[in-house]
Amino acid sequence: MNINQPVKRTEFVKGFIHSIPGRLLSVVMLLFLVQFFYTTKLAAQDKKVVTKTGVENLQKLTGKVIDEKGEALPGVTVVIKGTSTGTITDNNGNYSFPKVSPNETLVFSFVGLQSKEMNVGNTSVLNVALSESATGLNEVVVTALNINRDKKSLGYSVQQVSGNDLNIAAPTDLATSLAGQISGIQTFGSASSSFDDSQIRIRGVNDLNGDGPLYVVDGTPISHSDIDMESVKSVSVLKGPAAAALYGQRASRGVILITTKNGERDKPFTVELNSTVKFETIRMLPQLQNSYAQGVQNADGSAYKFPVYNYNPSQDPASWASQTGEPMLDYTTDQSWGPKMTGQMVRQWNSWYPNDPNYGKMTPLVPQPDNVKDFFRTGLTLQNDVAVSGGNDKYNVRLAYDNQQRTLIFPGSERNRNFFNIAGSYDVNSKINVSVNLNIDQDHEVGNPDNMVNVYSTLESSFPRQLNINDLRNNTAGQFRFRSWNLQNPNTSTADNFLYDNQISSNIFTEALDNTGKSDLSRLYGNVQLTYKITDDLKLEGAFRTDYNNGIATSQIVSGSRPNNSDGTSNDSFSESYWENFENNYELLLSYNKKIDDFSFSGIAGSNIRYSKNQNLNASTNGGLEVPGVYSIAESTLKPNVSDGYNVSEARSLYGRASFGYKDLFYLDGTLRNDWSSTLALGNNSYLYPSASLSMVFSQFFKDLVSNKIFSFGKIRLSAAQVGSDMGPYNINTTLPLTTSYGSTYPAQGLSSNLLNPEIQPTLSTSYEGGIELNFFNNRLGGDFSLYRNLNKNQIMQMAIPNVTGYNSMMINAGLILTTGFDLTLKGVPIKTKDVTWDVSFNIGQSTPMIERLAQGQSDYRVTWEFTNMFVDDMVGKEWGMISGRKMIQYQAYDAKGNPIYSPSNGKTVVSSTGQVLYNEDQSFGSALPKFTGGFATSFKYHNFDLSMALNFQIGGLYFAKSALLRDYKGLSLKTVALNDKGVDIREPISAGGGIKPANAVTADGSPFNSYVPAMAFYGTYWYLTQPYIYDATYVKMDQIRLGYSLPTKWFQKTPLKTVNLGVVFTDPFLIYNAAKGSGNDPSEADANYGDNGQLPATREMGFNIKITL
């Protein structure tokens, strides 16, 4: 591809249309539209026929629907069978049809109750009672391969939550909505103020790197968790390999199955409108000192002296001559160890810019306590969606459109997303059904804060306290929109140089508003499925599933805005990436169900081909742009840097399941799956794995107890399963990539640093699980408890090996991770009366992933490196994810033979002769993983009011706060302005009684250290330490709150409105408890697997929501 001619968007669109998913999409859309209009027309014709034949004796019909206790049931759907004509019962359970033929049959249905069909006959009043299912608990859950199964028949743990329970406060992110709702999961990894979705861990970690679960939408595996939450009907979490065995290799870390909403058969078309507006504000900011300005302390701890301007006629404008002798700040540093701010008149940074109102003036040096806070704005989320759904006895369909606009608290960060969801199913005849489920997601982002991390980390850890944020925002004249406060020294540079060559930090507004990144992402995922009913017991299904995305991302740097580019210049630049990724699944599934007397049997046999392809092209300019302000790769001054990527892989599978049941009492399940993977070498690429599970509904033995409604249901379950996994493509033969050439005539090449290995075998994870489910008091109180033990052996890992072997890492099968733990869910309905319903649920999970073994002779597998010498390690005999780093040395005295002896100095901190804290490297502090995770959710209904909330908690785990370290180092934290043991400000000169005497410190020989160290020198050594910045990550966080009110239906009986609900919603409103308060961050939003890696601030959202049904 000629790089001077960037790919045009139209070509991309064309490419998409000609791709398999593109073609399929167009065919399906066409089919869908034709089908939709055709059937609607048919339905209309049906209606006409009805009207015609019924002319003689059409009659008015009214009635009331009640439950078993005789209480009115509002919201029951009443439909004339075979049509889409129907209605919904009002708050008093009443319904009415103005005209209906006596030949018709009415279908009454309501979630959780058994549907009922009634002939109209010649009556004009038809009252109906709907009953709950006879056996007490007939919960149907979605299981692997999207098969709905009776929960009591399952021998493994599946937990399902309905979309309503998840979307309490209209969250836009799946993990936020799941937080606290499912036992044994942990959500982490993203700040509330970013666009990113959090990550989810199910039952701790199962592999060395702690990767996340598989996401499946309506049976289609997807590579992301970006879902339109408004279209989610339910989420089912398959926690262990037994539940997920049929998903094969990617399911070893659990599966999150998302079922989207669809139209329902025999339901009149309804329109749902849902609109939310939310305002987002900062919830937590680190506390900063407000006494000392930009600058550095003198190394000897003597008193601070302002640098003074000296006019230099050879380089300065003549008008500056009179300014000689004016005190300045040390503009060159980004540290805050400068002068105490007492309102002294000084030349601040903006006084050097000719167009600034303060040009040439001295201004008082005063703290700006809110300068960080005032950078941010109030964020706004607008979410509007509309859905149309309905169906008759032949088809059901739902069309939805959701628009989400979000502006973050960061100036310049905006996202606009459009989701389209089309779902439907149509019986072509009594044998053949076709169904479609397609999701389209278009996402346009500007200024993703992830790419602006240096903006926030500047504010958080190197933003001097005298800076007025409005001065920075308003300084717009000249070559750049916004200029930096981090200037060169006016005494030693020409005016041009010192104004334009900033030292370390550029203006944060330039970063936010000028050096912008943009991205456009288009996603299409979903499936088309054909079902052929061979007999009543036997059916064949074929499905095509795709998860396709393509996108463009660009970023730019404005000329001169950022100092110290890697090539030593501050050129402007532009980079652009295109990518196209997809995974297609082709599935055939034969299923059989049979019930003879007390025995039931169901079985499936299936095959699957999964083909995935990832391709990308990246280019960036080099040496600046030819025409400033024209951001194009073609404008590159030097030859642009270009890279591309491509990989394909395929896995073919055969699988089956057989299930036997006896009398609703015993259930036995077995599965078997064989995979063939293209990424493993021939001979190692086929692997077979089984699972078995048993469920026994033992409450059947206690019929007396069940009948008196104390003990409602009891079940125990046992399961064992294996899941095999392969690895990414191109990992069996070592390559020799080209390396940096010498000029243009000497190409260079070297062995890849990762030693590959054709002997790699598939990984096997084996799990055992046992559980018990108990329900009491007519199912008003229930509990579900699981114990599990997962063994993950022969992990395929890129093991770090000493580079003296010639390689940095090698692919191996090694290791054993043993994860044990439990999950517990408790649910109750403490109050259920005619007017009041109160539901509560509580869950807690514990998991301990122990690294039992790594490769032979290996004791440590490094998961994460951090520049401050903090690491995350997997260490043999310890829990996954040990945080390690530099620990202060504690003194221990020894006798001449080297035996430890008593000394009053034992246990004290050892410092060098100059008072610098000494440390040992690579000392473990403990695991980053929490001991327990869990949550609590409740909803309360009183008449038309509803109140719901969900919280989640984490107990234990460590949090490393890198930004707190930087704040100490740069003199921004409160600690750096404290008083010393003499009661003198630690920043005062040593001679004036200032400085820090390290507490309880001794020198290497054990003698007490009694000198005072200048504050900056003391905290300068903290740069090297990990220990002071390790926090306990325990927290309790309120995730969502909603207070809603449903308007009485009588208010709008004459209108097309059916229901109207108004709500006030809160997302992430507050932390109830935060053990890591000192870090200045919210540990529930840790952006790295060890804690804070330049963490974006935590925010809360408050808003209003209105839901209307037509």
Next chain:
Amino acid sequence: MKTSKYIKFVLAYFMASFMISCTMNNFDNMNVDPKNPSEAIPSYMLTNALRYIPDNLLITNGPQVSMWMQYWTEIPYVSDEQYNMSTSQDFPFYQTVLVNLQSIINQNSDTINKASLVSYGDNNNQIAIARILKAYYYLRITDTWGDIPYFKALQGVKNITPSIDSQKSIYIDLFKEFSQAVAQINDNPINPIKGDFLFNGDMTKWKKFANTTRLIMAMRISNVDPAKGDSVLNDALNSSGGVIESNDDNLEYPFLNSTEDVNGNNYNYMYNWNNSSNYEYAMCKTLIDYMNEYSDPRLPYYADKALATNTYVGQPVATIGQANQYSQMGVKMRQQNTPMYIYSYAQVLFTLSEAVVRGWISGDAQIYYNEAIQASLQQYNVFDPATFSVYINQPDIKFNSTNPYESIGNQKWIALYPYGNEEWAEWRRLGYPQLTPAPGAITVDGQIPRRETYGVDIKTLMPVQFEQDALIQPDLTSTHIWWDVKKQ
């Protein structure tokens, strides 16, 4: 019914795409990486290995050893000058260079396939160059850490925890590698070496490279095994090709300018560090003060005057400063394409002067010493007989026959600027110049390191070898390596 037509169409499409996806993709060949070569081209591998020579000269963990030797200071930071070593810093070169050189040796030793490689150069000459370079890189690693994995290293999966070998045994083997490589060289090859941008396949220069390295190594063991040093030094001098015999023989690493190297990957490192818009390092006060005091003619070449004062001012060790207050690296030394010296004639002459002092060769130590200084001035085009004579006759500069190591140590320090790695070895061996450790030094003894501590790689990935094999104990910066036995 009309709809069934569409259904059939979809069904047919399904079946077709299902079949296409099954047949079009060849399952077995799918796993071949289309974007990276799987074959080694020896000339490309050689180019890659040569490109790390500037690292060997200046870098271990950034140019920090040049700061330890108080040539430079980092302008806005102090930690490198206070001997902070990043623990993630492990041995250099093994993975980037040495394994590739080993691959050249292996390929050209393969009796069946080596004939196919002669188009890249005579098999023996390819092997000889690879051996010389391998030994050259290993020398730097062992001089920095002491005992290192050597004999069992570079074997990939065959030995992922190679033993740590004693520096003594490594030195013996390196002597052998250099002499055997020189003996192996074919002076009249039919096929010249390809990929050699350093010497353009000039095998005489490769011999001088090998022999000069051996000469310097011989002197390095003078305190621990003078007899061996004596014999190796004389052997190197008399070996085929000899050592550097004039400034014309100086072995230089060529850098490229922006027209030759559009992506700027092959600029002089000093240009990358200090150019018009970026100043990371300033000249150190220790060096500038010393050169100022004796009006060293090399000063204008080594350093620029500070912009603020228009004088030569060095930044004190371990202080935070501003670029304009202090002298920068000399502008002539930091052009994009100013070459770096791998070995210079001055370096050889200093070694010969000391060899006379030690009685290893005959001659006049003072004459060699004066010639060495003269060669150093000529190397940088700042020689003028009158100035030289004034300079050389200052009492502190003049060859001190009662303590010749002081004269040689101090002058080598100047002549080896800015090559901190090489000077660090000389400083440890000779004990001169006498440098004051940085204020706030974080080493346990507060002194300038005698070695670097092992990286975390060794400690965590081969803990058994770290505990058992390394003779260097304890693993501290204050521990002396094998040849660093006593200061003169």
